[in-house]
Amino acid sequence: MLKLEHLYKTFNPGTINQKVALSDLSLHLNPGDFVTVIGGNGAGKSTMLNAIAGVWAVDSGRIILDGQDVTALPEHKRANFIGRVFQDPMMGTAPNMQLEENLALAMRRGQRRGLGWGVTKAEREVYREKLKTLNLGLEDRMTVKVGLLSGGQRQALTLLMASLQKPKLLLLDEHTAALDPATAAKVLDLSDRIVAENQLTALMITHNMTDAIKHGNRLIMMNEGQIILDISGEEKKQLTKQMLMDKFAELAGTQVESDQVLLSK
Amino acid sequence: MSIAVYFSSLSLLKLLKNMPGGIAQGLIWGLMALGVYITFRLLDVADLTVDGSFTTGGACTVMLILAGWPAWAALLVAVLAGVAAGFCTGMLHTKLGIPAILAGILTQFSLYSINLHIMGMAANKAVSVDKFSLILSSRSVPMAILTGFLIALALVSLFYWYFGTEQGSALRATGSNGAMSRAQGIDVDAMKVLGLSISNGVVALSGGLMAQYQGFADINMGRGAIVIGLAAVIIGEVVGRALLGKRLNFYGTLSFTVIGGVLYYAVVVIVLWLKLNSNDLKLFTAIIVAVFLSVPYLRDQSKTSFARLKKKGGSPNA
Numbered sequence: 001m002l003k004l005e006h007l008y009k010t011f012n013p014g015t016i017n018q019k020v021a022l023s024d025l026s027l028h029l030n031p032g033d034f035v036t037v038i039g040g041n042g043a044g045k046s047t048m049l050n051a052i053a054g055v056w057a058v059d060s061g062r063i064i065l066d067g068q069d070v071t072a073l074p075e076h077k078r079a080n081f082i083g084r085v086f087q088d089p090m091m092g093t094a095p096n097m098q099l100e101e102n103l104a105l106a107m108r109r110g111q112r113r114g115l116g117w118g119v120t121k122a123e124r125e126v127y128r129e130k131l132k133t134l135n136l137g138l139e140d141r142m143t144v145k146v147g148l149l150s151g152g153q154r155q156a157l158t159l160l161m162a163s164l165q166k167p168k169l170l171l172l173d174e175h176t177a178a179l180d181p182a183t184a185a186k187v188l189d190l191s192d193r194i195v196a197e198n199q200l201t202a203l204m205i206t207h208n209m210t211d212a213i214k215h216g217n218r219l220i221m222m223n224e225g226q227i228i229l230d231i232s233g234e235e236k237k238q239l240t241k242q243m244l245m246d247k248f249a250e251l252a253g254t255q256v257e258s259d260q261v262l263l264s265k
Numbered sequence: 266m267s268i269a270v271y272f273s274s275l276s277l278l279k280l281l282k283n284m285p286g287g288i289a290q291g292l293i294w295g296l297m298a299l300g301v302y303i304t305f306r307l308l309d310v311a312d313l314t315v316d317g318s319f320t321t322g323g324a325c326t327v328m329l330i331l332a333g334w335p336a337w338a339a340l341l342v343a344v345l346a347g348v349a350a351g352f353c354t355g356m357l358h359t360k361l362g363i364p365a366i367l368a369g370i371l372t373q374f375s376l377y378s379i380n381l382h383i384m385g386m387a388a389n390k391a392v393s394v395d396k397f398s399l400i401l402s403s404r405s406v407p408m409a410i411l412t413g414f415l416i417a418l419a420l421v422s423l424f425y426w427y428f429g430t431e432q433g434s435a436l437r438a439t440g441s442n443g444a445m446s447r448a449q450g451i452d453v454d455a456m457k458v459l460g461l462s463i464s465n466g467v468v469a470l471s472g473g474l475m476a477q478y479q480g481f482a483d484i485n486m487g488r489g490a491i492v493i494g495l496a497a498v499i500i501g502e503v504v505g506r507a508l509l510g511k512r513l514n515f516y517g518t519l520s521f522t523v524i525g526g527v528l529y530y531a532v533v534v535i536v537l538w539l540k541l542n543s544n545d546l547k548l549f550t551a552i553i554v555a556v557f558l559s560v561p562y563l564r565d566q567s568k569t570s571f572a573r574l575k576k577k578g579g580s581p582n583a
Contacts, residue, residue: 076446076447076453079447079448079449084448086448090442091442092448093445094441095442096441097437101434105434105435105438105449105451108450109449114430115430115432116430116431117431118430118431161449
């Protein structure tokens with residue numbers, strides 16, 4: 001479904017702030033793969049997701065989504081195939097617009113936006129049913145401005161929006177990191193459900209090793225812009241936190257002390 | 266003693282006589298404020314192009330009418346010229362990476378020369394209602410008010426419809442959250458260019474109407490238009506919210522933007538009637554706009570600020 005071939009990205013090349021973010025990164029996702037991504041700060045996790053989403057162009061390498069080379073497509077065109085939820089709950093929704101207007105914007109992802117009504121009566125009913133499944137009471141607040149919702153509600157809404165038009169790929173960039181533990185657990189459950197129900201292919205970054213082990217069918221660990229560990233199937237089911245920590249120490253070498261603290265967060 | 270003389274010199278009749286003219290001009294400026302509303306409130310961009318495109322609208326209209334065109338056709342060309350000006354600002358901003366406020370200033374600055382060219386290098390061109398058939402004129406103020414009102418009604422309705430469509434929603438989303446818009450497949454750059462073009466088209470229309478109303482186009486007629494537009498938008502919002510509160514919907518917001526223009530001009534008429542120095546009008550307007558722009562910020566600050574903690578003498582949770 002997704003092929004990353006030898007991706008390179010260096011930020012601020014030739015300056016004192018030069019940072020090699022992706023270095024010969026390759027990855028192949030099968031349809032239906034739900035991959036959790038872990039790694040220390042600056043390992044290149046978010047950079048990989050941003051490269052896939054097309055936030056900027058990579059320096060070299062190819063990105064192939066469902067057989068189509070999207071390397072040269074700008075962000076808004078790639079959005080036709082990709083659903084995204086960001087770390088910042090404020091980032092995934094338009095605060096000055098009504099809840100139903102946000103959903104309607106997402107419903108038209110990948111379609112021409114013409115002079116038909118922005119929200120039709122028929123789709124309102126669809127939204128109401130979909131919102132009911134979130135169990136947040138949002139189905140009764142469809143004309144409320146999204147800016148008035150809580151972070152957790154906005155993340156749940158963003159998840160729903162990402163799946164309204166079935167994406168070929170769902171990118172979850174630490175989407176529970178800014179939420180309190182109880183809300184985070186709820187949003188994670190919802191993510192599981194939406195991925196399963198729609199049989200989505202997904203990449204989920206997390207800083208929580210327990211979550212990384214518990215969710216998805218495959219786990220990758222990144223370090224210095226590369227994938228250093230890729231575990232799936234039965235092997236992943238057997239994983240424990242301790243095994244991951246040992247693996248990390250073994251593979252990443254010198255940085256262990258600092259990163260161990262971070263990874264066990 | 267001198268105060269008594271001052272008040273006795275003011276005639277209420279004179280105020281009433283001047284008010285209709287103020288309302289007519291206010292309606293025309295209110296149309297311009299609709300354009301400013303699109304960029305300032307919906308796109309979240311302060312577009313300074315309008316100072317130039319207002320004059321462009323006036324210059325095109327007057328020159329074409331003098332060349333024998335019917336007034337409506339001249340206005341149409343004026344709108345297209347305004348659209349072109351907004352398009353330039355949009356391209357400077359999105360394709361060449363110039364900050365929006367600077368892009369607007371550059372276009373506005375260049376329009377000064379272009380407007381002079383349009384007017385055949387004259388700073389002032391008159392178009393007499395005696396010789397030409399104009400859409401509205403200060404010669405017949407009641408008709409001008411009626412015409413202005415009908416045009417405002419049509420534009421408010423048009424915008425109410427347009428910003429409810431899929432494309433209009435995408436434009437509003439662009440101003441509300443750019444990152445989200447891109448993630449939903451919206452071409453944010455294209456929406457900004459489109460919004461700036463529409464906005465300046467309306468501003469040029471307003472300039473074309475103003476030139477006909479006052480009977481001439483002047484190279485400086487657009488000076489400070491952005492501030493008057495902002496004043497109208499803000500006055501409209503404040504009054505709209507005060508009168509309708511939560512019932513103020515999008516149609517109401519657009520209508521009150523035009524009403525804001527009328528109220529602004531009513532104040533101008535009163536200021537002139539009070540025999541205050543009209544040269545101080547711009548200072549006066551700037552102060553009003555600054556005050557109203559700062560109100561939301563100060564209101565937030567008064568809720569959560571160090572000043573509040575200081576007043577209470579400590580943290581409320583301490």
